[in-house]
Amino acid sequence: MSTHRSYIEAANICSPFLRYAWDEWNVGSTYQSVNAGDVVRLRTISKRANCAFTIAIAEWILARYKGMDNDPEPEQFLEAAWAANIHKEYAWEIEIIDAEWTGPIRGPISMALTFVLDAIFADDADLNSAFNPAWAACFARHILPDVSVFNIWFEFSLTRIEQLYPAPLEKDLDWFDETENLGKPVPIEVFDQNNVFNPATTSQLLDRFLLNLNPEMNPFLRSVEDMKADGFKGEPYRYINEQ
Numbered sequence: 001m002s003t004h005r006s007y008i009e010a011a012n013i014c015s016p017f018l019r020y021a022w023d024e025w026n027v028g029s030t031y032q033s034v035n036a037g038d039v040v041r042l043r044t045i046s047k048r049a050n051c052a053f054t055i056a057i058a059e060w061i062l063a064r065y066k067g068m069d070n071d072p073e074p075e076q077f078l079e080a081a082w083a084a085n086i087h088k089e090y091a092w093e094i095e096i097i098d099a100e101w102t103g104p105i106r107g108p109i110s111m112a113l114t115f116v117l118d119a120i121f122a123d124d125a126d127l128n129s130a131f132n133p134a135w136a137a138c139f140a141r142h143i144l145p146d147v148s149v150f151n152i153w154f155e156f157s158l159t160r161i162e163q164l165y166p167a168p169l170e171k172d173l174d175w176f177d178e179t180e181n182l183g184k185p186v187p188i189e190v191f192d193q194n195n196v197f198n199p200a201t202t203s204q205l206l207d208r209f210l211l212n213l214n215p216e217m218n219p220f221l222r223s224v225e226d227m228k229a230d231g232f233k234g235e236p237y238r239y240i241n242e243q
Helices: 036-040 047-064 073-086 104-120 131-141 148-164 180-182 199-211 226-229
Strands: none
Touching: 036 131, 036 148, 047 073, 047 104, 047 131, 047 148, 073 104, 073 199, 104 131, 131 148
């Protein structure tokens, strides 16, 4: 399953000309100057929506290098990340070995994966919920050859998830089940500005996505047997049965 979306393909962001600075020892400068206004808005949406937004932005970063790196694992990990944002037990956590991810192409690809890893698995993921997509967006603007279409998409996506996935109010938080505080799962289709998204189709879209996954072809997806052995509730790779 390709992580390249039609709306990203249409932006024509893949260019062999790398016009950005890349310093392995000063990567922080490429993503830390976030837009403060974006962070304020991102704090009003759910943690799961922030995680989904981070993955969607990472797809732009990977698409920028289409054809420049033949490693299938980055796309496979983002596919697994979408599943993990539905239920974390679907995915194995990727281990990024810095020595294997250097240079002005592999380095930025690893940053895209790092933003997603932090959003899903980091111990402080909840605290940085609003910063993960903000950092990823700042980094994307650093490496993209043209940010105009990305900026339009970013504003569209942020506005849509603000409307659909607000963060739960403190009075509604469940202190006994933290997973309930993450917010509702977010289908990939939410981020397609060419798609008139109907929230009523959420379960159907998530179920279709999970059914189309193949753990045997993706090393970051856990097998049905592993999940059942660990006591996964419901039927693995189905969403309808979780409702």
